[in-house]
Amino acid sequence: MFYSITTKSCQLSNLAVRSAKRLKTFWDVRRSYATPTRFVTPAQHYELNKIRNIGISAHIDSGKTTVTERILYYTGRISEMHEVKGKDNVGATMDSMELERQRGITIQSAATYTVWKDYNINIIDTPGHVDFTVEVERALRVLDGAVLVLCSVGGVQSQTMTVNRQMKRYGVPCVAFINKLDRLAANPLRVAGQLKAKLGHNAALLHLPIGLESDFAGLVDVVEKRAIYFDGDFGETIRYGEVPKDMVEQTEEYHQRLVEHVSNVDETLGEIFLEERKPTVDELKAAIRRATLKREFTPVFLGSALKNKGVQPLLDGVIDYMPNPSEINNYAYDDDQEQVEEDGEERKKLLMSPERSGKHPFCGLAFKLEAGKFGQLTYVRVYQGMLKKGENIYNTRTGRKVKVSRLARMHANQMEDVNEVYAGDICALFGVDCASGDSFVTKKDLKISMESIFVPDPVISMSIKPKDPLDIEKFSKAVARFTKEDPTFTLYYDTDNKETIANGMGELHLEIYSQRMEREYGCPVVMGKPKVSFRESIVSPCEFDYLHKKQSGGSGQFGRVIGVLEPLPPHENTRVQFVDETVGTNIPKQFVSHIEKGFRKACEKGWLCGQKISGVRFRLQDGQSHIVDSNEISFILAAEGAMRQTFEDGAWHVLEPIMSVEVTAPSEFQGTVMGQLNRRKGLIVGTDENEGWFVVAAEVPLNNMFGFSSELRSLTQGKGEFAMEYSRYTPAPQDTQQELMTIHQESLGQGQQQQAKKKKN
Known part of the structure; x- marks a missing residue:
């Protein structure tokens, strides 16, 4: 707002003129800061084929957030691009947390939405560090497709394998984007080979690079056989041209390879290939799409997000080859089947209808929670029906009714209010108290629940x-x-x-x-x-026969359990199992569940070193009950006593977590790094060397990995990096086991002394 300055004499002094100019300048500056971005919030599309829900996933420092930043810029969602490290004191849009900008890593997954060529694209940018892997889990649970970003130097790394397993777990189709072609020692052909060898993908290049490293100038589109150049200050202008003469033969070769890879998994293209007929561009694209949706083929795109090259063709690929919500089958479990579950049958699965109308009842899944100063923000994926602002929804787990007072779509940490959302949308509810993985419906009598999210155990x-x-x-x-x-x-x-x-x-x-x-x-x-x-487990099967008997006037306690406690196979040694093998009425069936309760309670803390018990199977074979004295507590205590008996009579050992560790560093430090891993009792399982850098994969006990980060930096002059993830539990060495037992005994002694002091006082 501007104010005119007038005087009675209509003459302004020089001072007044300067003041007026300063005032106008001030408001101009304020207005420039408040100028909206060139993005206009799009109306939601009602056509399902115009929607894409994708996630950006990769190993740490592969360029996920930079790719997302470029996508938002080229689609007009933001008016300026900023770097991940936040050197300009702004930082990337999706890294809204101050810690993320300081450290240059993504800690929390962030959602946004944008429009490209009249298609709505919902994007979730996920962390790359294994410590925040649950953020990737819940993102992939609700997304229809994913972009797997790989570094053209690092290639397929440890977290890449983890993300690949997560995509496989949820059946998510993906396209690959080999990033950082401008880096020294970039080799996209090697990385594409690793996609096949290490991850088992049927992958083929859809692009070829025109130059590499500092000479990286553009791409060759293998499908349409044309060159793509990125002009302008920020690569915003796409220019198509003829394939460079020295790359014509290579382009034909890779085009033929692409057709062969796709024809192996697509019948329609296979018939064209057998007829020795060249497929048209539309036929080839349609075949790539069909194969990608079936997870039988992975298209590979190339580029350098930091240098503003290759992002727009990737967006085109998302539209061309990623599924829309109607092409993915999503199921919910029918919870109104108590009798069916008692009979031992599986719960019925109901197919969700993705129609964008109010014809079908609403069903959504809460997949991520954020608690702020004004209440809880709940991210919801809508799988069926329509939800309007002001409607009541029901939590199918708790049965609680909640009114939707605010409905929004997210852009990083900003909320943009909407009045309604439809199947296929990702939205946010404000002020709804629930847990991650809860399902919501608008009909109270609709008792269904979506499959929840896999949560790894803390290590x-x-x-x-x-x-x-x-x-x-x-x-x-x-x-x-x-x-x-x-x-x-x-x-x-x-x-x-x-x-x-x-x-x-x-x-x-x-x-x-x-x-x-x-x-x-x-x-x-x-x-x-x-x-x-750590975990405690039994070494070999041990029989038990324990009688719990207590009489103190009136009805007492009586419970006897007979059976075997045996170890589970090594690949299941993080679980505990209870098996009821009883026949007859020696133990009434209503007490079996209480025996299981006592067994699981005893597994919470072992007697060897005070750690949880796992990797055991409790086989209940027989027992005895009393018509008057037997009750629930009797058999709970009998099961706990049976576990103590197996500890006294059986052989037990300690299990420790083993981590898969991958170290990347310059080749000159290879001997030093491998020596350090050996000193930490690591087992080297593989090495790879490429153009002055080496990668070593090892399995190391987690107990020996503390302080490795700072040690690696000092050994490699700050150039080395490593990643690790949980692999499995294995028996701990004898010295580690003895140390844990000693510490446990000392803590028990201190606890007894403290209790004795309390009694004296």
Whole structure:
């Protein structure tokens, strides 16, 4: 708003003129900051074929967030591009958290939506670090397709394999984007070969690079046999031209390879190939799409997001080859089948209808939670029907009714209100109290639930407490929020050591949450020495016959259990199983569930070193009951006693988590790094060397990996990097087992002394 400055004499002094100019300049500057981006919020498309739900996934530092930033710029969603590291004090749009901009990594998955060539594209940018793998899990659970980003130098790395397994778990079709072709030692052909060899993809290049490293100038489209150049200051102008003469033969060769790869998995193109007829561009694209949707083929695109090359063809590929919501079958379980479950049959699956109308009842899945200062923000994928602002929805798990007071679509950390959402949309509800994985419907009598999200078990523990004891209230609020948002971050109180223990997926995971507590809640915390989640297991089968008997006037307690406790196979040693093999009425069936309850309760803490018991099967074969004295508590205590009996009579050992570790560093440091891994009792399982860099894969006990990050940096002059993920549990060495037993005995002794002091006082 501008104000005119007038005087009675209609003459302004020089001072007044300068003041007026300054005032106008001030408002011009303010207005320039408030100028909206060139993106106009699009109307939602009602045609299902005009919608794409995709995720950007990759190994850490492969360029996921940079790719997303370029996508938002080229589609007009943002008016300026910023770098991930935040050197200009702005940072990438999708890294809205201050910690993300400082560290240059993605910590939380972020959702946005944009429009490209009249197609609505919902995008979720996911973290690359293994510590935040649950963010990738829940994103892939609700997405229809994914873009797998690979570094043209690093290639297929450890987290790439993890993401690939997650895509396979949820049946998500994907396209690959080999990024960073401008980097020194870039080799996209080698990376495409790794897609086939390491990940087992039937992959073929849809692009060829025109030059590499500093000479990278553009791409050759193998499908349409034309060159693509990216002109303008930010590569926003696409220019097509003829294929360079020195690449004509190579283009023909890779075009033929592409046809062969696709014809092997697509009948229609296979018939054309057998007829020795050249497919048209439309026929080839249609075949690639069909094969990609069936997860039988992976199209490979090339580019350099940082240098603004190759992103627009990738967007075209998302539209051409990624599925729309109607091409993916999504199912819900029928929860109104109590009798069926009692009979041992599987729950019925119901196919969700993706029609964008109010004809079918609404069904949505809450896949991500964010708690803010004004309440909980719940990300929901709509699978069926339509939801309007102001409607009532029901949580099928709790039966609780909630009114949708605010409905929004997300753009990173910004909410944009909408009045209604339809099947295939990803939206956010404000102020809805629920848990991650809950299903919502608008009809109360519709008892269905979507398949929930796989949550990996935490592998590392550290003691945690507020630095200032007066901050306990802030600490409690932070813990309540973070544990609700992230199911892999858990806390419990250790009664033996009298300390709070935080569990997570790695040192970085717990470090990030400790920093967030200080920044967001003003509660600095002290983290103790990391503790590894060891397990206890039995070595060989051990029989038990335990009688629990107690008489103290009136009805007493009586319960006898007979059976075998045996180890599970190595690939199942993180689970516990209960098997009822009883015949007859020696143990009434209503008490079997209580025997299982007692067994599982005993498995929460072992007697060898105080760790959880896993990898055991409790086979209940016989027992005895009393018509008066037998009750639920009798058989719970009998099962616990039977477990103690197997500990005294059987042979037990400790299991420790083994991590798959992948180290990348310059070749000159290979001997030093491998020596360091051997010193940490690591088993080298493979090495690879390429143009001055080497990659070594090893399996190392997690207990020996603490401090490796700083040690690797010092050994490799800051050039080395590593990633690790949980692999399996194996028996711990004898010295580790003895050390754990000693610590446990000492803690028990201290606990007994403290109890004795309390009794005296």
